[in-house]
Amino acid sequence: MEAVLAHLRAAIEHGQYGVGDRLPAEASLAREFGVSRPVVREALRALQALGLTESHTGRGTFVVATAPAEHPTFGSYSARDLLEVRRHVEIPVAGYAALRHGPEDLATLDRLLTRMTSEADDHAWVALDTRFHIAVAAASRNPVFGKVIEEIRDALATQSAFLNRLGDRRRRSDVEHRGLLSAIADRDREAAVGAMTDHLDRVEQALEEIVRPARDPSSRR
Incomplete structure (x- = not known):
């Protein structure tokens, strides 16, 4: 989970994903990193806690900031x-x-x-x-x-x-x-x-x- 989170967070902070962009689906990320979907889900929750993303049921996870919030x-x-x-x-x-x-x-x-x-x-x-x-x-x-x-x-x-x-x-x-x-x-x-x-x-x-x-x-x- 730490490796998935670190990569996604860095990709957001360094502009590979901009505000409003949707992150790849859980299944795609799981295949990319060779991990299970629950591991990806934990990483996505951590991104949201950091204030970088928001998740919407049925729509996916979207970038809302390119730097973490001061307070998770x-x-x-x-x-x-x-x-x-x-x-x-x-x-x-x-x-x-x-x-x-x-x-x-x-x-x-x-x-x-x-x-x-x-x-x-x-x-x-x-x-x-x-x-x-x-x-x-x-x-x-x-x-x-x-x-x-x-x-x-x-x-x-x-x-x-x-x-x-x-x-x-x-x-x-x-x-x-x-x-x-x-x-x-x-x-x-x-x-x-x-x-x-x-x-x-x-x-x-x-x-x-x-x-x-x-x-x-x-x-x-």
């Missing part, structure tokens, strides 16, 4: 929307979780992390990642925080899958999550706040790196 979009929310809310919600949540959690919260978080580190399926890992963040909110003992995370859970899952594919975030997220859990378990509010802040900083950095301009596709041949 995941479902109904942009990455900026999500990060702003997450900084205002999940950072204090981590601190409250450190102060208020019970043994059952630690057991749930540890069980989720153990499953994440051994999970082979990327889609299953993304689901566990979302559940981990919801469980941190539950440990804060404030149900309003949990409701906020639930509201954006689909967008968070989409963003997480996007980052894992293109930003190699999965392994690093596991490490960051383990540090957060350690701080919560130690009832160290300051460390928990710092761990969540660092986690979100790294998410933002990975998104910024993905949005950087692609190389000219002619250099790939």
